[in-house]
Amino acid sequence: MVFPFAHELRWLLWGFLLLAGALQTLAGGYWAVPFWIGLALVLLVSRTRSRAVTADPLDLYAPLDGVVVAVESGVPDLLHERDGPACRIRLRQHPWGEYVLLSPTEGRCLDMWWPGKDGTGSRSFGFVVRTDEGDACVINVLEAGTPRFKTHRVSAGSRIRQGGRFGLVGPGVVVDVYLDDNVTPAVSPGVRVTAGMTVLAELRGHR
Secondary structure, three states: OOOOOHHHHHHHHHHHHHHHHHHHHHHHHHHHHHHHHHHHHHHHHHOOOOOOOOOOOOOOOOOOOOOEEEEEEEOEEEEEEOOOOOEEEEEEOOOOOOOEEEEOOOOOEEEOOOOOOHHOOOOOEEEEOOOOOOOEEEEEEEEEOOOOOOOOOOOOEEEEEEOOOEEEEEOOOEEEEEEEEEOEEOOOOOEEEOOOOOOEEEEEOOO
């Protein structure tokens, strides 16, 4: 049986469980209440489930559970991974999770960045994935004014499967997905999406 909670927060789950149990035994239930509440909150944000992703090298899937905020064409490409403008699909994470961030396609992680990397002052973190068919996809997780938690399980140069885990993001974060401008999106603003299951667009392939 697969443990239904994110690997990244298991240490926090065990910590709250042990502290709550110890206080419950040694000091009584009143002192343990905050830790039981903390345990419930960690269970809420770390829950995850297996997803049956239908692998298709030219299908680009939603990287998170949420809603499409905007679909724009002709925007500047974030990292200049392509010649000319890009198509940007903006998504907002569902506030009640799940909070997993999945790879929308299969390929190699070419680059990644996070706040403070190389002293750039960036307030976002993200990844560039290039498919075996030659398409480049940029996933950029925007920072917000409220605290967020972010972890990642891949590194630059590593391969990742379609629907593979990048890690966790916090509730309500905004994620931009950049594609070639000639790609036709399969979603429109207001559409609810499910990570690893909803197709955002069909890639062209450049091999």
